[in-house]
Amino acid sequence: MIIGGYIKTLTVLARIIDESDVCRRRHCYKVEKYSLYICKRLKLPAKATKIIKIASILHDIGKVGIDLNIIKKPAKLNSEEWAQVRLHPYIGNNIVKQAGFLDDIAPTIRYHHARFEGGGYPNPDIKGEEIPLGSRIICVADAFDSMMSDRPYRKAMSEEKALAELTRCSGNQFDPNIVEAFLDTYVKE
Ligand SMILES: [Fe+2]
Numbered sequence: 005m006i007i008g009g010y011i012k013t014l015t016v017l018a019r020i021i022d023e024s025d026v027c028r029r030r031h032c033y034k035v036e037k038y039s040l041y042i043c044k045r046l047k048l049p050a051k052a053t054k055i056i057k058i059a060s061i062l063h064d065i066g067k068v069g070i071d072l073n074i075i076k077k078p079a080k081l082n083s084e085e086w087a088q089v090r091l092h093p094y095i096g097n098n099i100v101k102q103a104g105f106l107d108d109i110a111p112t113i114r115y116h117h118a119r120f121e122g123g124g125y126p127n128p129d130i131k132g133e134e135i136p137l138g139s140r141i142i143c144v145a146d147a148f149d150s151m152m153s154d155r156p157y158r159k160a161m162s163e164e165k166a167l168a169e170l171t172r173c174s175g176n177q178f179d180p181n182i183v184e185a186f187l188d189t190y191v192k193e
Contacts (some may be wrong), residue, residue: 140179
């Protein structure tokens with residue numbers, strides 16, 4: 005009960021973060037939806053799917069530890085601001101770890117910006133299948149929704165362009181198997 009209550013509290017918090025950022029409204033819902041498409045396509049067991057579902061909703065919870073002026077800045081970030089933003093997966097990992105047995109959720113959040121070929125953040129050394137499967141799934145779902153959303157410094161990409169970008173970055177930024185699973189199941193909204 006305590007753990008369930010904690011997850012609910014974090015979920016509400018994640019949605020508040022989404023709502024406070026005009027560019028990313030409903031982002032965590034969409035990342036959850038796309039992540040679940042991929043889990044279904046990969047026929048993942050119920051327990052793994054549940055962990056990925058929770059992690060997808062909470063993936064950016066670490067942004068509560070970042071200055072809100074940076075999160076909401078209506079322009080490109082400078083290098084110092086980027087350095088702060090790059091800590092959010094690590095902060096999220098620490099927040100979720102407080103819930104005790106949710107051990108699989110914390111690393112899934114921690115590595116959601118890891119690159120398949122290495123060089124992601126906050127741990128550039130991790131790559132390939134060393135990256136938790138859930139993180140690789142959320143990475144694709146997150147990137148797709150981010151490309152399809154307006155930013156203060158760029159317009160949203162068209163759906164076709166965002167899908168093409170997933171393919172272009174398959175194998176370097178993204179796990180090719182995950183990109184393939186997403187492309188196989190993606191349904192136009
Ligand atoms: Fe993130």
